[in-house]
Amino acid sequence: MTTLQTVFSRIEPIYRGKDARVSYERRIAAQAALKENELPKALSLASQAVLRSTMTGVDEVIDGGVTLALALWVRSEVLLKLEKPNAALEDLKLALKERLPAKMRAQYYWRMGHCYKGALEPTRAKVSYELAGRLLGNNEEAKIELQKDIESLDHTLNKSATKSSGITLTGGAKMNKPALSKLVKITEEENKGRFVVANDQIKTGDVLLVDSPYAACLISDYYGSHCLHCFKRLEICDNGAPIWCPICSGVAFCSVECRDVAVTTYHPHECKFIDIFIGSGMSILSHIALRMITQAGLETSLQIYSSYVNNGIKTVEGTIVNDIEGSAKKSRIKSRKERLNRSRKYHKNFSDQNVNCETKSVEDKESYQDKLEMTAAQIYSLCTHSTSRKGRDYLKRVVMAMFLTECLKRSGFFNKLDMESEIKAKTSICELIIHNLQLLQFNAHEIYETVRGQHQFSGSKPVYIAVGIYPTGALFNHECYPAVARYFEGKKIVLRAIRPLSPGATVSENYGPHFLVRSYKERRRALACRYWFQCECVACREDWPTLKQMQSLTPYLRCPNTDCSSKFQANPKSLPSKCSKCSTVIDPKLIKMCMENIDECQTLYQEGAKLMDQENLDALSSLCKGVDLFHEVATPPHRDTHLAQESLRVCFAAAGNIYKVPEANI
Numbered sequence: 001m002t003t004l005q006t007v008f009s010r011i012e013p014i015y016r017g018k019d020a021r022v023s024y025e026r027r028i029a030a031q032a033a034l035k036e037n038e039l040p041k042a043l044s045l046a047s048q049a050v051l052r053s054t055m056t057g058v059d060e061v062i063d064g065g066v067t068l069a070l071a072l073w074v075r076s077e078v079l080l081k082l083e084k085p086n087a088a089l090e091d092l093k094l095a096l097k098e099r100l101p102a103k104m105r106a107q108y109y110w111r112m113g114h115c116y117k118g119a120l121e122p123t124r125a126k127v128s129y130e131l132a133g134r135l136l137g138n139n140e141e142a143k144i145e146l147q148k149d150i151e152s153l154d155h156t157l158n159k160s161a162t163k164s165s166g167i168t169l170t171g172g173a174k175m176n177k178p179a180l181s182k183l184v185k186i187t188e189e190e191n192k193g194r195f196v197v198a199n200d201q202i203k204t205g206d207v208l209l210v211d212s213p214y215a216a217c218l219i220s221d222y223y224g225s226h227c228l229h230c231f232k233r234l235e236i237c238d239n240g241a242p243i244w245c246p247i248c249s250g251v252a253f254c255s256v257e258c259r260d261v262a263v264t265t266y267h268p269h270e271c272k273f274i275d276i277f278i279g280s281g282m283s284i285l286s287h288i289a290l291r292m293i294t295q296a297g298l299e300t301s302l303q304i305y306s307s308y309v310n311n312g313i314k315t316v317e318g319t320i321v322n323d324i325e326g327s328a329k330k331s332r333i334k335s336r337k338e339r340l341n342r343s344r345k346y347h348k349n350f351s352d353q354n355v356n357c358e359t360k361s362v363e364d365k366e367s368y369q370d371k372l373e374m375t376a377a378q379i380y381s382l383c384t385h386s387t388s389r390k391g392r393d394y395l396k397r398v399v400m401a402m403f404l405t406e407c408l409k410r411s412g413f414f415n416k417l418d419m420e421s422e423i424k425a426k427t428s429i430c431e432l433i434i435h436n437l438q439l440l441q442f443n444a445h446e447i448y449e450t451v452r453g454q455h456q457f458s459g460s461k462p463v464y465i466a467v468g469i470y471p472t473g474a475l476f477n478h479e480c481y482p483a484v485a486r487y488f489e490g491k492k493i494v495l496r497a498i499r500p501l502s503p504g505a506t507v508s509e510n511y512g513p514h515f516l517v518r519s520y521k522e523r524r525r526a527l528a529c530r531y532w533f534q535c536e537c538v539a540c541r542e543d544w545p546t547l548k549q550m551q552s553l554t555p556y557l558r559c560p561n562t563d564c565s566s567k568f569q570a571n572p573k574s575l576p577s578k579c580s581k582c583s584t585v586i587d588p589k590l591i592k593m594c595m596e597n598i599d600e601c602q603t604l605y606q607e608g609a610k611l612m613d614q615e616n617l618d619a620l621s622s623l624c625k626g627v628d629l630f631h632e633v634a635t636p637p638h639r640d641t642h643l644a645q646e647s648l649r650v651c652f653a654a655a656g657n658i659y660k661v662p663e664a665n666i
């Protein structure tokens with residue numbers, strides 16, 4: 001251990017810093033590209049000039065210290081040409097803040113006029129043009145040009161109200177768990193832990209969960225293309241171009257707001273080590289384990305440590321009312337779990353308010369950390385399987401945690417403390433990271449963006465851009481034939497039903513291995529390896545065929561007795577006269593009616609497919625109706641129904657993170 005400590009103590013920051021010279025060169029190149037009307041190239045160069053620039057006043061030798069302002073100035077021109085007036089306006093305002101030279105003021109307001117004109121705000125455009133006019137002095141030629149611009153304004157045009165997106169939960173949000181729909185509830189069973197079940201009849205398409213992550217990290221491959229904080233693709237932001245970190249050049253933000261949250265909370269403690277993280281091949285889960293600490297800060301992290309991880313859990317006297325009774329086996333871990341349950345109850349009142357680790361302004365920093373601490377109650381009650389871990393498994397994580405703790409120290413994370421408290425705090429933080437690593441292994445979600453071509457659906461595919469941990473989203477159990485499909489709206493996870501569910505049925509997710517693409521053996525191996533459990537879902541119990549093996553056979557019909565789970569194949573040549581399990585008589589007339597229903601399903605599926613071909617989202621309602629109808633009389637596996645469910649997944653995702661690849665890149 002001491003050897004390791006000596007090795008780690010030599011860690012030095014490695015990151016791509018700022019360089020005014022590089023920024024200057026990129027800016028000149030951007031201007032050249034702009035002259036040639038090579039706009040995408042000009043934009044890329046101008047953004048590099050912005051992101052690489054030293055902060056204002058740092059390097060007086062180049063551009064008299066205003067490299068950043070000049071880079072923004074050039075980029076605003078490019079953005080204006082690209083018909084992104086709002087983004088151009090943002091850059092202009094930022095350029096002014098970064099001390100754009102006074103002699104450029106007339107040009108500044110002139111361009112601002114263009115921006116407002118483009119943004120369909122003619123009144124503001126006029127004010128800006130007039131201001132420019134006053135600053136032009138006696139440059140008569142320019143004044144004539146400006147007058148033309150003023151006359152070109154069309155005052156009948158007006159900014160249309162921006163439509164707000166936002167999906168809502170079917171049946172409304174639960175009071176005590178606002179991320180969940182009222183149609184579901186959380187239940188607890190001894191061997192299964194806590195999981196989500198239907199509380200009411202659920203229909204295909206119902207929105208059951210919309211949850212914000214407790215912590216989430218962008219995969220480093222996307223640092224240049226996506227906002228580090230909210231994961232928005234920078235290229236498709238119309239209201240702003242990439243914003244810089246004041247220290248490194250390795251990341252970018254979609255807006256000043258995102259940047260300010262990041263640089264006042266977690267980013268300063270990660271910024272200078274980013275290249276070490278990438279270079280060492282550190283996993284994204286390790287990065288989130290660290291982020292869970294950096295976003296909370298030292299004080300809150302230590303609070304979290306002592307409340308939820310340290311064995312001596314503190315609970316406030318008198319707040320523990322209904323203790324959840326565990327099994328007779330009272331191991332230390334078990335009782336720790338109970339204590340976690342208690343503190344969960346204690347914190348429940350707080351989490352009633354929609355706990356959302358998002359914050360708009362820096363002043364909210366305190367409440368941001370308060371909220372984190374509250375959500376932490378939920379996060380730290382998730383399973384870690386710490387009792388079944390082997391020595392080697394621990395060692396790997398201990399080494400990683402020590403490395404990350406040392407990086408934190410180097411970033412000044414423990415600076416406020418004296419020597420003695422620092423040693424103590426380092427140990428606690430290291431332990432907390434180990435705990436984080438364990439719970440992330442089983443509870444993290446990969447966040448994806450759908451990348452599509454010219455057609456909305458055909459050929460579209462999910463691309464994983466980030467990983468996050470969701471306090472309520474982590475409570476869904478796995479089945480190889482899941483009940484929900486997930487997609488992401490920014491960082492938020494959304495789960496929608498892809499089949500109907502009766503009250504009491506498990507609302508399952510899929511952690512990766514799906515029965516349609518992986519055989520029973522493959523699934524069993526994957527789940528045992530990664531999640532340490534054996535699946536007992538219906539697809540596993542009945543060893544359903546994969547999609548490739550599945551033929552369009554006659555469907556399985558349900559036994560007419562609704563209490564019986566038996567099914568039979570509706571083969572006209574060998575129809576059973578009664579149920580093999582409960583002996584209920586099967587009336588041939590009933591079978592005929594069921595088969596008619598299934599024909600109608602097929603028609604609805606075909607209609608859905610046709611609408612998808614036409615890129616029409618009405619496909620959703622046909623497919624949902626079809627799947628619901630199928631389940632009324634029949635039961636899977638059924639090839640066409642599974643294909644319809646996969647189509648539904650694609651349709652749902654159309655409301656989430658989407659990137660349409662520009663035509664030229666295909």
Ligand SMILES: [Zn+2]
Nearest residue numbers: 227230254258
């Ligand atoms: Zn952002």
Ligand SMILES: [Zn+2]
Nearest residue numbers: 245247248271
């Ligand atoms: Zn940085």
Ligand SMILES: [Zn+2]
Nearest residue numbers: 480535537540
């Ligand atoms: Zn299974």
Ligand SMILES: [Zn+2]
Nearest residue numbers: 559564579582
């Ligand atoms: Zn039966």
